[in-house]
Amino acid sequence: MDDNIKLYSEIEKYEIININDGEKYSSIENNDIIIDDSGNMKSLILGDNKSGFSLFSKSDFFEVPWQFVKKIGARTVIIDVDNSIIKKNRL
Template sequence: MFNTEEAEKYDTQQALDFIIDENGNLQFIVAAVAGSKLGLFGGREYVEIPWNYVTKIGANVIVVSADKDKIKRARA
């Protein structure tokens, strides 16, 4: 997965998660930031991107276009 606005690659080797509302609509896509192993225990940084910023889905890549104020970041 790649973000064209921030020129940032997200790790799709890890499973992607999707947040779905009560009506079954996709709301967010959650992915690990590529190369973000943090700390002694291998913590990672994750991003939560609103689904409406997904611009293209291909066989090998998902392209998003969201600037940093639209992306929620978390560490786990």
């Protein structure tokens, strides 16, 4: 297998860190990835770390376009995105 290819099963426990503001998000397995019909990564869906967990409230999440994923390292996914670009949504 090509050394530059990483399987989802390998990266699902990687933490996500935004080097723009130092924010640390949970691992990929606790977030999501949007993939288009051609199999290209379109964006990361990240849960809002500040919203907390509640059975009775809606969850906030951020949509980060894949172009802001800068590096997939040994144990982390590095993103570099400003808050003004992140789309905030609520489920």
